[in-house]
Amino acid sequence: MFGERPLSIAPLPALWFGLGQSERLAEAVRLVGASRAFLVTDAALRHTGIPDALAKGLRATGIDVEIFDRVVANPTTDTLNAAAEVLRAFGRAAVVAVGGGSSMDVAKGVAIAGVNEGSGRDFDYRNEQPVPALAIIAVPTTSGTGSETNAFGVIDDLETHEKFYVGHESVLPRVAIIDPALTVGLPARATASTGLDALAHAIESLAAKNPNPFATAVALEAASTIATWLPIAVEDGTNLEARSQLALAAHLAGVAFASGTGLGLGHGIAHAVSAATGAVHGEVLAAVLPHLMRSNLDLRDGAYARLGTALGVGDPSRSTRENARAAIDAVATLASRVGAPATLAEQGLVAHQLDLVAVAALRDEVTLNAPAFPTVAEVRAVLDAAF
Numbered sequence: 001m002f003g004e005r006p007l008s009i010a011p012l013p014a015l016w017f018g019l020g021q022s023e024r025l026a027e028a029v030r031l032v033g034a035s036r037a038f039l040v041t042d043a044a045l046r047h048t049g050i051p052d053a054l055a056k057g058l059r060a061t062g063i064d065v066e067i068f069d070r071v072v073a074n075p076t077t078d079t080l081n082a083a084a085e086v087l088r089a090f091g092r093a094a095v096v097a098v099g100g101g102s103s104m105d106v107a108k109g110v111a112i113a114g115v116n117e118g119s120g121r122d123f124d125y126r127n128e129q130p131v132p133a134l135a136i137i138a139v140p141t142t143s144g145t146g147s148e149t150n151a152f153g154v155i156d157d158l159e160t161h162e163k164f165y166v167g168h169e170s171v172l173p174r175v176a177i178i179d180p181a182l183t184v185g186l187p188a189r190a191t192a193s194t195g196l197d198a199l200a201h202a203i204e205s206l207a208a209k210n211p212n213p214f215a216t217a218v219a220l221e222a223a224s225t226i227a228t229w230l231p232i233a234v235e236d237g238t239n240l241e242a243r244s245q246l247a248l249a250a251h252l253a254g255v256a257f258a259s260g261t262g263l264g265l266g267h268g269i270a271h272a273v274s275a276a277t278g279a280v281h282g283e284v285l286a287a288v289l290p291h292l293m294r295s296n297l298d299l300r301d302g303a304y305a306r307l308g309t310a311l312g313v314g315d316p317s318r319s320t321r322e323n324a325r326a327a328i329d330a331v332a333t334l335a336s337r338v339g340a341p342a343t344l345a346e347q348g349l350v351a352h353q354l355d356l357v358a359v360a361a362l363r364d365e366v367t368l369n370a371p372a373f374p375t376v377a378e379v380r381a382v383l384d385a386a387f
């Protein structure tokens, strides 16, 4: 019975959305009770001038700033340890994540590591941390991860070559400042891959083992917005309307899966493929998603049919199954229209890695949220189809 499945929506970060909202960063730092800020970012973004402009704004109000700009894509235990060393030397501060998913991942790890003893895997979320994390303020510069809505970050363990989760309820960002102006310089390929990641968040949340109406409503709205505006933003990165729509939609897709649905096998596979090859998260998801949706069709055709309506390909005169198939085709078409590679082989995966990837995907806890827990053979079938 519906009422027998409890639903509780945990507090979300405060959302400050809109063009120019990043100028309120100092206000956010004071709001979390800090007078110093530790900015976590990557070198490429630093090159655009965004982190330094934010730092300048903070310093103008008397806030002491340190910038750590050595975040890499698919950050590792080495990245986390390096950031922790700089933060420990700087001292207690608000941690400000400026960038995409990788900067958020490192910010969450360092917010704990900076005030606790240990290194690398010690900060696995399953380990107790005596001291709660430093307050985090998230300033995303991509429209994809939705990472500002949850309390987990993903780090590559260089010893085991597997990803693990850093996290603690205290690393949930306190404020998410979503300023679409910061996403204008994102190149077309990164715009496409991060947008497809957000779409995957919406779809996996919608089709998860324990869906809920809150997540469904938010995910359908996010998917609809992404389908409409992603091709426009990829075509013309300076289109502020498209950038604004995508920025909020990516956040909403994060809100959907942070409401308790989690994600699913698509993310289990994406983490495993990226750990094995360094492939781009959203591109792996785009190659896998249509095949994964086909494998879930018997369990989730109703959800996919509603997705079809949200994506503008639903037809009430056709069956649920037909509308679900139309949704799957629409996802594949959107990915190809924005230039995502169609196969995993094109992204550097080689045949002998498929078994390893299947096993790692099953071990990834995100996979527990799949509509039914898959067998190795089922994961292999999805991988083979996407290969």
Ligand SMILES: [Zn+2]
Pocket: 145, 197, 198, 200, 201, 267, 281
């Ligand atoms: Zn993702």
